[in-house]
Each structure stands twice: as structure tokens, then as C-alpha cells.
Amino acid sequence: MAHRDQLPVVTFDNDDPTADKNLRTVRPHDQSPIDNTKQGIVNLGSKTAGGSTGATGNYSTIGGGDQNTASGNGSTVPGGTANTASGLNSFASGNGTTAFGQNSHSEGLATTAQANASHAEGNQSFAGGISSHAEGAITTASGTSSHAEGSGTTASGDASHAEGGSTTPGVLGLASGINSHVEGIDCVASAAEAHAEGRTTTASAARAHAEGFETTASGANSHSEGFETTASGASSHAEGSSTSAIGDNSHSQGVGSKALRFGQHADSAFSDVTGVYQHGSLTYGAAGVPVGTPTELVDNNSSAFVLENAKSYAMEIRLLVANQDGGGVSPAQIIHNVLLHVDTVGTATIDSDNLALSQNVPGHVLLISVTSAPPVMHLTLVSAAITQLVNAAATVDWTECPNTLIIG
Numbered sequence: 476m477a478h479r480d481q482l483p484v485v486t487f488d489n490d491d492p493t494a495d496k497n498l499r500t501v502r503p504h505d506q507s508p509i510d511n512t513k514q515g516i517v518n519l520g521s522k523t524a525g526g527s528t529g530a531t532g533n534y535s536t537i538g539g540g541d542q543n544t545a546s547g548n549g550s551t552v553p554g555g556t557a558n559t560a561s562g563l564n565s566f567a568s569g570n571g572t573t574a575f576g577q578n579s580h581s582e583g584l585a586t587t588a589q590a591n592a593s594h595a596e597g598n599q600s601f602a603g604g605i606s607s608h609a610e611g612a613i614t615t616a617s618g619t620s621s622h623a624e625g626s627g628t629t630a631s632g633d634a635s636h637a638e639g640g641s642t643t644p645g646v647l648g649l650a651s652g653i654n655s656h657v658e659g660i661d662c663v664a665s666a667a668e669a670h671a672e673g674r675t676t677t678a679s680a681a682r683a684h685a686e687g688f689e690t691t692a693s694g695a696n697s698h699s700e701g702f703e704t705t706a707s708g709a710s711s712h713a714e715g716s717s718t719s720a721i722g723d724n725s726h727s728q729g730v731g732s733k734a735l736r737f738g739q740h741a742d743s744a745f746s747d748v749t750g751v752y753q754h755g756s757l758t759y760g761a762a763g764v765p766v767g768t769p770t771e772l773v774d775n776n777s778s779a780f781v782l783e784n785a786k787s788y789a790m791e792i793r794l795l796v797a798n799q800d801g802g803g804v805s806p807a808q809i810i811h812n813v814l815l816h817v818d819t820v821g822t823a824t825i826d827s828d829n830l831a832l833s834q835n836v837p838g839h840v841l842l843i844s845v846t847s848a849p850p851v852m853h854l855t856l857v858s859a860a861i862t863q864l865v866n867a868a869a870t871v872d873w874t875e876c877p878n879t880l881i882i883g
Contacts, residue, residue, distance in 0.1 A: 489514065495534075507537055518545075525557060535560070543567075550574070562591070576605075604633070613644055621650075628657070635664075647675075680709075694723070708734075735783065737774065753876075759869040763799055764858050769842070772854040772869055782823055782850040783875070787816040790873045792854070796839045799864040809841050815852075816878060823850035841869075 487496040489511055497516040499509050507520035508529030515534035520543050522529060527542040535545035540554035550560035550567075558567040558581075565574035565581075565588070572581040572588075572595070579588035579595075579602070586595035586602075586609070593602035593609075593616070600609035600616075600623070607616035607623075607630070614623035614637070621630035627641035628648040632655050639659045641648025647661035655664035655678075662671035662685070669678035669692075676685035676692075676699075683692035683706070690699040690706075690713075697706035697713075697720070704713035704720075704727075711720035711727075711734070718727040718734075718741070725734035725741070732741035732753075739755045757780060759772035774780060782788065790813040797806040810831035817823045823845035842855040858865045 485519070499530075507541075507543065520552070520554070527557065527559075547574075547577075562588075604630075615645070618653075623650075632667075652681075694720075708737075754872075754874040757871045757873070759854055759871065760867060761856065762866050763864045764856055764867055765864060766859055767857065769855050769857050770867075772856060772867060780852040780871070782815075782817050782845070782852060784817050784821050784850070785819045785878050786875045787814070787878050788873055788875045789814055790871055792841070792843070792869060792871050794839075794841050794854075794856070794867060794869040796856070796858060796865055796867050799866050807839050809839060811841065811843060813843060815845060817850045818878075821848035821850050823847050823852075839865075 483501050485498055486501050488499050489497050495514040497509055497511060499518045505521045505523050507518050507522045509516055509518045510531040513533045516530045517536045518530035519539050520537040521541050523541050525542045527544045530537045530545045532546050532548040532550050534549050536551045537543050537545050538553040540556055542557045543552040544559040545552045546561045547563050547565050549564040552558045552560050553568050555569045558572045560567040560574045562575050562579050563577040565579045567574040567581045569583045571585040574581040574588045576588055576591040576593050578591060579593045581588040581595045583597045585599045588595040589603040590605045590607060592606045595602040596610045598612040600611060600614045602609040603617040604619045604621050607621045609616040609623045611624045612626045615629045616623040617631045618635050619633040621635045623630040623637045625639045627644035628637035628639060629645050630637040631651045632653045635650035635655045637648055637650040637657045639648060642661055647663060650657045650664045652664055652666040652669045654667060655669045657664045658672045660674045662676045664671040664678045666679055666681045668682045671678040671685045673687045675689045678685040678692045680693050680695045682696045684698045685692040686700045688702050690704045692699040692706045694706055694708045694711050696710045699706040699713045701714050702716045704718045706713040706720045708721050708725050709723040711725045713720040713727045715729045718732045720727040720734045722735055722737045722739050724737060725739045727734040727741040729742050734741040757774050759774050761770050761772045764770045792811040794809040795806060812829045814826040815823060825845060828843055838859040840857045844853045854869055856867050
């Protein structure tokens, strides 16, 4: 039987005979390039077209496939087509993937692991932050230690996490705050430690939480949930449908209610007219008011009572005045019934101020005034009590409604 010699399929190939040998396939054509000035290379791939440079890093490996490049020292492309591992000890596989960063990893279709120790997988995902991870389709993890998954999501804040989907990649489905988290469809968490979930929700203040559908939490530590609710006050909470918690520490719930003031709780406020009535109570006070000195009372949040444009207000103001030392003159009470309105541009007008006729308060005067644009109500006490200093506490019970109502 005739003996037939077998041709080799691989060969050692080095310019420097003292260096670690390079290993490549023996092909009649289309051999992937190798850099014989380097050492320890393994290249079992082909190059049928394109501009790939083959295996050019020390101890780089191309395990097969076509048009692949392993240019980083210690880099690996196990196979596939047109993949590039250019970072130190990087890894790229699939079709058209790129691992630029040191110790980075890209796989799938047209993914990019840009930063050191980053990982991109799926379809056109991009890991641009150090130690970041992007997976799914067209996701971006650009913050340090960030994670983006799903479709079109972006995690640009350090240690942020975006999951779910986005109809506008880079704008919606975005976790841009440090330690922020979005999940669902088209949600945005743009502040530190913010969390947005559901559909088209936005958490834009530190530690804010928005959930449900088209809700917004824009106050620090605020929480909105349900449908089209807004929590804009610090530590406020809006829930239900179309409710607003505007004042700090306020709470609105139900349908269409608004909590406008500090600490106010508002329930469902729709009635048989097209418009929303609001009501609430505020406490004002001042300690140690000197005799004859006009002193403005402030509320328990040390802030002004800001009125809303295009609203009318009815108020009952009860003022209790007492000598600071508890002696001399008995406490006095003053009751005012006040009507005022604010026009569409913020000009406030007092329509009436009826002092209760039964009050007998010699030596004490409460002055009620409003400024415009923005409209702010002021309570000023002028006291001529027997003793030198007095304490004053006022409670304002208010009701508001729109200036224009449509009955029906």
C-alpha cells in the first residue's frame, strides 16, 4: 500500500528563535495576519476581506473565525466575524464587537466594552464606565460601576441601574443620578439615589421615588404614585389620580386634590362643579412682641403664606394675645373674617376684612395685608399691652376656589 505524506495544519512562526513560539494555521490563502516580532501568539483564524490586523499582541489569541483582531497583550477572540480585542487581557466574540478597555469583555452583535473591566453583551450595547455592564439591545452603561439592561436604556450615573425600555435612548429610560435606578418604560431618575419605575415616571430630586404612570417626584425625599400625580414639595407624597403635593411635608390623595401648604393633607376634592376647592389650616406666631412695635407673625415653617393666581380665598383668622409673664391683663382674642382674590397675573386684593363685633381687644391691632407677584399674605401685630412684651398665636382656616367656575 502506498504511503502518502500528510501536510501540517499549524506551524510555529517566529522571527526570534529564542522567544516563545507563535502558532498559526497553514492555509493556502486567507490566513489571518500575525506579528512575528511578538511572542506567544496563537492565530487560527482567517482574513477573507477587510482591514483586520490579526493577532498582534504578545500572548494574544484568535481561535478561529474571519476578520478578527487581537491587538492587546493577552487579548482573546475565540471566533466569530470582525471582532476586535485591543485592550490588555480583553475578550471579544460574536459579530463586530469591540473590547477596548483593559480586562474588558464584549460579545454579541456590534457591542463595545470601552472602559477598563467593562462588559458589553447583546445587540449594540455600550459599556463606557469603568466596571460597567451593558446588556440587551442598544443599552448604554457610561457611569462607573453602572448597569444598563433591556432595550434602549442608559445608566450614566455612577453606580446607577437602568432596566426596562426606552423609546428615546439617551433621553428616556435614563438613570443619570449617582446610585439612581429606573425600571419600566421611558422612566427617568436624574438625581442622586432617585428611583423611577413604571411608565413615563420621573424622579428628579435626591432620594425621590416616582412610580406608576406619568408621575413626577421633584421634591427631595418625595414620593409620587398612581396616575399623573406630582410630589414637588420636600418630603411630600402624592398618590391616586391627578393629585399634587406641593407644600413641603404635604400629602395629597384621591382624585384631583392639591396639598399646597406646609404639612397639609388633601383628600379627593372634585365636587359638582368644574373646579377644585381647597381648604386647610395654618398656625402663625410670635414670642416677645414689644409694645407699639409692628411685628409680623410667621407660620410654623417660618415661611410666607403664598397664594395662587386666579383664586379666591375665604379666611377666618383667630388671634390670641397674652402677656408674656402671664399676669397683668387677661388674654385677648381677635377674630377676622377675610375675603380676597388673586388675578391671573398674581395681583392680590383684599375684598373685605370683617372684625367680629363681639371682640373687645383694647390695645391690640392685627393688620392684614397682601403683596402681589407673588401674592403673599402678611399678619402684623401692633400691641400696646400693659406689660412690656406679649406672645401671639394665630390660626388661619382658609378655603380657596377658582375665580371662574363652570356649573354642570
